[in-house]
Amino acid sequence: MSTLLGRLGGAAAARPWRTVAAWVLLIGAIFGLAQAFGGEPRDNYRVPGTRSTAGMDLLNARFPDSSGTSARVVVHDRGGRALPAGALAGLREQLAGLPHALSVTGPIPSRAGDTALLTVGYDVKVTDFKGSAGLDALRAAARSTTDAGYQVEFGGELPENFSAPNGTAEAIGMVAALVILVLALGTVIAAGLPLLVALAGLGAGTGLITLLSAVTDISGIAPTVASMVGLGVGIDYALLLVSRHVEGLRRGLDARAAAAEANATAGSSVVVAGATVLVSLFGLKLAGLSVYASFGYATFATVGAVMAAALTLVPALAALAGPRLLRRAERRAPAAPAAPAAAGGAGARPGPTRTERWARLVGRRPVAAAVLSLAVLLGLAAPMLGMRTWPQDAGSQASGNTTRKAYDLIAGAYGPGANGPLLLAVDLRKLPESELPALEGRMAADPGVAAVQPARFNAARDAAVISVQPTTGPQDRATAKLLQRLRGGGLPTGVEATGTVAAFSDISDRLSQRLWVVVPFVVALSLILLTVLFRAPVIAVKAAAMNLLSVAAAYGVMTAVFQHDASAGLLGLPHAVPVSSWVPILMFTVLFGLSMDYEVFLLSRVREDWLATGDARGSVVRGLSSTGRVISSAAAIMVAVFTGFAIDPDITVKMIGVGMAAAVLVDATVVRMVLVPATMTLLGHRNWWLPGWLDRLLPELRVEPGEAPAPAPQPVPA
Incomplete structure (x- = not known):
């Protein structure tokens, strides 16, 4: 190669x-x-095999007119005065004329009368809208209302699916x-x-x-x-x-x-x-x-x-x-005669560099360095034990976002559960229509339910949908417990809970389960790749273990930052939020690969020196000395790039930026500069141990130029 x-x-x-x-x-x-x-990016959150998907499939099949996307339009009088019926009627008329608008529900006034909610149903899916076209049309339809001095904000699936590009x-x-x-x-x-x-x-x-x-x-x-x-x-x-x-x-x-x-x-x-x-x-x-x-x-x-x-x-x-x-x-200096690269890869220096002095220091105290670095990593990873995951919604967005403003207005006027009602999909071929009143009564009697809307039937009257509004918001633990109670025995045969909250709960559960499938897969592939490359299974296992520690430390930092009000506020968030369900698996796969970058950069130089000299401990010092500056600079660049993404308005991108910046910083300092050289110094020639049967099975990949067979290992003192 x-x-x-x-x-x-x-x-x-x-x-x-x-x-x-x-x-x-x-x-x-x-x-x-x-x-x-080319095409347009679009999200597809369909999760086959989940209960929420089964309920949504029933509604899409029996209520074809409601199978498209929707948007919520919230009108509010900042002075607290009752909204005039004429202004709302004019807004409703404008919304009904939007492209692909199939129906407009409302306006539904709040108890105080200063807020009204309208819902626009479309005959196409949210992915059919390109860029900001759908949101721009909503704003154009509401322009006369905003010109009259009323606050108009937009929520629901269509506005929340749009993310404005940000090159900052x-x-x-x-x-x-x-x-x-x-x-x-x-x-x-x-x-x-x-x-x-x-x-x-x-x-x-x-x-x-x-x-x-x-x-x-x-x-x-x-x-x-x-x-x-x-x-x-x-x-x-x-x-x-x-x-x-x-x-x-x-x-x-x-x-x-x-x-x-x-x-x-x-x-x-x-x-x-x-x-x-x-x-x-x-x-x-x-x-x-x-x-x-x-x-x-x-x-x-x-x-x-x-x-x-x-x-x-x-x-x-x-x-x-x-x-x-x-x-x-x-x-300006006179050119030096060309010379072959030294084992360490650098030319002669008048004295040891700071990286070389550090490498020698770690080599003299490997046990203390290993124990101290391991304690730091475990301390950073500790908050991970309290991590709570949930897909991010409008309630997690920055306060200046229109979807967040709509979310807050709805929560204040109609209750926090109005932002995430549960939909009960009823198959009337399995449950008689006469049992619906009793079902609605049981739902209303649950302490976690604020309101139950009467059943709405389809044209064939073989299906119905019941809207159940929880007393708590979509991200609240109590809402998830309500869903568990309903699914645990509160719903009869033929009834399934669906809707955004139910789908988010199923997604969160699915990703939590699949994480333990993804982790072994990625670790196993990395072990195989490193073993083939360096012909050293000990090195491969040690690298995988240290990468797992780096990822765990990143999880801990991310949990500590986003699940506490003070630190979340520094990133522009109004309050603490759970870690997005998408982030742990995504971060693991990307970070495991990035951590291997620095491992390969370092070990390639160490192995190059080891093959040339046979000095197991000295090669660690010289390899770290020759790569320390480059790895530190590369890591600083990565941290700067990822930290820049921490200011992105999208909460998921923000979390990934913070988590990956923390992981790279920890990996390039605590792991590569301390833990790796310390453990390699302690293991000595054992780093490069290779059983004979595995030596015969592994292909011979020459990574370093002029690579020669490894020198015979020296006897290891007892």
Whole structure:
């Protein structure tokens, strides 16, 4: 693999303008195809096999006129005066004239009369509305009402399904990344190169996601998550290659030779690290939800594109930049004769670097370092035990969002349960119509029920729907307990509880169950990949265990931040919220792959030194010394990118940004700089133990150039 990558890097560096032109044409072709044949992102939360889905299927089949999407329009007089009937009648007329509007229910006045609720039913599904078209039409219909001085807000499925694009997070992440790159590489040209490469890969990935949207359902926030991951790993991969290229220039190599060497060494690590991320993303397919598979598709396309850009564009652009990648003082100094790379990969230094001194310190006190770092990780992970998951709704959005304002107005005027009524789907072929009054009476007598609407029948009168309003809001634990009571024996045969709250409850339960399927799958694939790569099962098991600790620490930090009012308020949230049900599985698959990035970067250098010297402990010190600066810079870039996404208005993206920033920070500091070298020092030659039967089974993959068979292990003292 290293030989092929070296040839690829040398060829790209020898013909840089052709390589750049090929990428320009490729991105242009992808965007042209996306413009002509691409689709729109859309969410598909259907969960086959759940009770809420069964109830919704019954309603869609027996109430075809109500199978489309809906929107809620809330009108409020800020002065507390009663709303005039004429203004509401005019609004109703405007709403009835909207495209695809099938019916308008209401207005339903509040007890005080200062708030009114209208519900618009459409004859198409929410995914049929492109972008903000549906919400824009609602605002246009309500313009005369707002011009009259009344507050009009929008909620329900249609407005809540729309998420306005926001490029602020990406911009903040790129600016922060540029600053870190300048500090790490020393020149603006060298710093700008990884950003340019990452943006090229991100552009190609974005076009591919648009094409995927035409053939499968891609979640509305999947492109944002894919951009978050793609931008971070793209800059990291390019940084690793540029750093190794600069090392070659410092040793006197020409641009082509330096590019070939960088691709053969660091490029191999990029391929393995990227492959680990891609393999981990396969775990999302096991989540059991099509919307989750779409996150995997989108991120897979983006990571693959940025990896290809790093391996081809970095050599080309580095060749065009030439010696300008070096600091000005280095360019003025007389060129040193070309020399082969040292085992550690860096040239001779006048004295130990800070990273090298740190590595030696950890090597002298491995037990204390391991125990202390493990205690820190477990302490950070502890809040995870109190994690509560629930799909995010309008009640979790920022206070300035129209869906959040509608949510608050409805809760204040009609009760918190009005934002998430339970729908009882009744099959009158199984339950006689005469038993409906008794059913309604039992529902009304439950202490968790605020109101019960009379049964509404379909045209054939073989089905009915009963709306049950809880006393508590959708995210309240008491609402989930009410649903459990109903399903546990409160509903007769032929009646099923459905609606948004019931569907969210089923989704949360399904994801909690599937997490324990996804985790073993991803861990097993990563173990196999690392064992084949490094031919060291001990290293693979240890890496998987440490990655699990990193993910657990990220879960703990995220729980502590979002499930407490004070810390949630710092992120623009009005109060503490449960962790979104989508986040744990998504974070696990992505973070497990990203954690392996740094593991591969570090272990590739350690193994390179170990194969050259046979010094198990010294190779750990030298490997950490040669990679510590790059890993720290790469991690700082990732943290900056992910932290930028913490300001995204979407609550799920915000959670992912905070959780992934915490995970990368912990992984690159506590794990890679302390726990990994400490445990490797303690294990010594045992790190590279390989039983004979496994040695015969494993294929021989040459990652490092010129790799030789491992030296015979030295006797280990008892």
